[in-house]
Amino acid sequence: VHGNTIRDMTLVNAVAPTLLTRRLLPQLLRRAEAGLGVRSAILNVSSLLASRAVPYYSVYNSTKAFLNHWSQSIALELEDRNVDVLSYCPAQISTGMTGRLGLSWKVLSTEEAATSVLKCLGHDRQTHAHWRHRLRSFHMRFISNASLRAFGLQLLKDQKAREAGQ
Numbered sequence: 001v002h003g004n005t006i007r008d009m010t011l012v013n014a015v016a017p018t019l020l021t022r023r024l025l026p027q028l029l030r031r032a033e034a035g036l037g038v039r040s041a042i043l044n045v046s047s048l049l050a051s052r053a054v055p056y057y058s059v060y061n062s063t064k065a066f067l068n069h070w071s072q073s074i075a076l077e078l079e080d081r082n083v084d085v086l087s088y089c090p091a092q093i094s095t096g097m098t099g100r101l102g103l104s105w106k107v108l109s110t111e112e113a114a115t116s117v118l119k120c121l122g123h124d125r126q127t128h129a130h131w132r133h134r135l136r137s138f139h140m141r142f143i144s145n146a147s148l149r150a151f152g153l154q155l156l157k158d159q160k161a162r163e164a165g166q
Contacts, residue, residue, distance in 0.1 A: 086121050
């Protein structure tokens, strides 16, 4: 992985959410504790890949694992302060990052993803939200390391093909 990619991924997936939360948390707490019956929320987007070591995606899934664990930690710190913290760990969503993958049983639209994750806010600390992504998470538990290596290689090939086509 190129050095700039490592730096950029770490900044986007770990440093930025941490610093933004630190900066905004006092305002969220004031709002939540104002006695108006209003809760505040922090929603961090992690990834299904944060749950396993995935070859060729080590920086990505490691920074997403950080974000997931960090989110759950601050959720515990804030659970009595009227601030909900949710770590969203989706599988594939058809976005610019994924090259606008075609929709299928494995790939959610942005609308499906947003609708399903918002239903979990205030109820969970970590979620895959949509039933199709929960099913894929369950499946990930049983994938062998050899299969994960093949999966990582296929993801890498798909990504390079998308980049070449742009």
